[in-house]
Amino acid sequence: MITRARLAAHAAWLSTSGREGERLSLPGAELGGLSLPGAELSHAVLTGARLAGCDLSGANLTRAELTGADLTGARLHRADLTEAELAHAVLSRADLTGADLYRAFAWRSSLDDADLTGGCLVKADLTHAGLHRTMLRRADCTRADFYGSELAGADLTRANLSGVSVMTADLTGAVLTEADAPGLAIDGSRFAVDAVGGLVGSISPFDGTVTIVGDGAARAVTLTELLDVLTRRGARVTTWTPGVRPADPPPWRWAPTAAD
Numbered sequence: 030m031i032t033r034a035r036l037a038a039h040a041a042w043l044s045t046s047g048r049e050g051e052r053l054s055l056p057g058a059e060l061g062g063l064s065l066p067g068a069e070l071s072h073a074v075l076t077g078a079r080l081a082g083c084d085l086s087g088a089n090l091t092r093a094e095l096t097g098a099d100l101t102g103a104r105l106h107r108a109d110l111t112e113a114e115l116a117h118a119v120l121s122r123a124d125l126t127g128a129d130l131y132r133a134f135a136w137r138s139s140l141d142d143a144d145l146t147g148g149c150l151v152k153a154d155l156t157h158a159g160l161h162r163t164m165l166r167r168a169d170c171t172r173a174d175f176y177g178s179e180l181a182g183a184d185l186t187r188a189n190l191s192g193v194s195v196m197t198a199d200l201t202g203a204v205l206t207e208a209d210a211p212g213l214a215i216d217g218s219r220f221a222v223d224a225v226g227g228l229v230g231s232i233s234p235f236d237g238t239v240t241i242v243g244d245g246a247a248r249a250v251t252l253t254e255l256l257d258v259l260t261r262r263g264a265r266v267t268t269w270t271p272g273v274r275p276a277d278p279p280p281w282r283w284a285p286t287a288a289d
Contacts, residue, residue: 031055031063040069071109086124121159147285167283187283190230195220201242210266211278215239219247220255226263229282232256234271 031053041050054074064084071091081101091111100120107127115135122142129149139159150170155178162182170185172192181201190210197217205221210230216237223243238249244258252268259266269275 030058031060031065031068036068039073043069043071066104076114147289167285169281169284189281189283191278191281205264207283209278209281209283212275222255222258222262225259228259228264228266230265230278231267231269231275234268 035053038050039053042052052072052074053070055078056074056076058075058078060083061079061081062083063080065088066084066086068085068088070093071089072093073090074094075098076094077097078095079099080103081099082103083100084104085108086104086106088105088108090113091109092113093110094114095118096114097117098119100118100123102122103120104124105128106124108125109129110133111129111131113130113133115133115138118135118138120138120140120143123140123144125143125145125148127147128145130153131149132152134154135158136154137157138155140163141159141161142163144164145168146164146166148165148168150168150173152171153173156174156176158175158178160175160178160180160183163180163184165183165185165188167187169189170193171189175193175195175198178195178198180195180203181199182203183200184204185208186204186206188208190208190213192212193210194214195218196214199219200221201219203221204224205228206224207227210228212233213230214233216233216235217239219240219242221243222241232252232255235252238251239255240247240249241255241258244262250258256266256268
């Protein structure tokens with residue numbers, strides 16, 4: 030159990046760089062349904078812990094060790110998961126709206142049906158992750174790595190996909206309406222083109238083909254053919270000559286403002 034005394038000891042451990050108090054370490058603990066909004070849990074060891082349905086809204090989980098943890102249906106609204114260890118973690122149906130996952134390591138994690146609307150995934154590692162039907166509307170995914178991930182049905186409306194890799198990923202049925210995607214790497218992916226109206230950006234050059242879905246029968250196309258399809262479907266996407274540094278991307282059109 031995470032008691033107030035344990036939280037106080039953890040806070041002392043953090044504030045004194047380990048000279049006082051005790052680091053919170055509860056690997057494999059049964060903590061389902063716990064309510065700890067705003068809790069200070071940075072650097073906590075919760076590897077394999079069962080946290081399904083917990084309320085961790087606004088909690089500080091910076092660099093927390095959550096490898097293999099079960100956070101199914103957890104409330105993590107505006108939680109700070111900067112550089113958190115989330116490999117093999119289960120966050121299906123979790124509320125991660127406005128959460129910060131900057132440089133989080135979420136290799137092979139499960140985020141199916143999770144809501145990351147307005148979240149920060151800058152430089153996050155989501156390789157081979159499950160993101161079926163995940164809400165990523167207006168999420169900042171700058172330079173995030175989705176290599177080999179399952180993004181079928183994901184909603185990336187107005188997301189910032191600058192420098193993102195979806196190489197070998199499956200985006201069947203994904204929504205990319207009005208997303209900003211300069212420098213998007215899609216080599217070997219299964220790429221949806223049925224909801225790309227207003228998509229703006231550029232595709233990294235590639236020599237082979239990608240499989241497009243949502244424009245008749247699924248088929249392999251070259252980069253030139255892909256750009257033609259995207260243009261026909263209302264996107265404004267270009268590419269650049271290999272070996273030539275592309276122009277700096279413009280500001281994200283849907284970046285949060287003070288009014289947000």
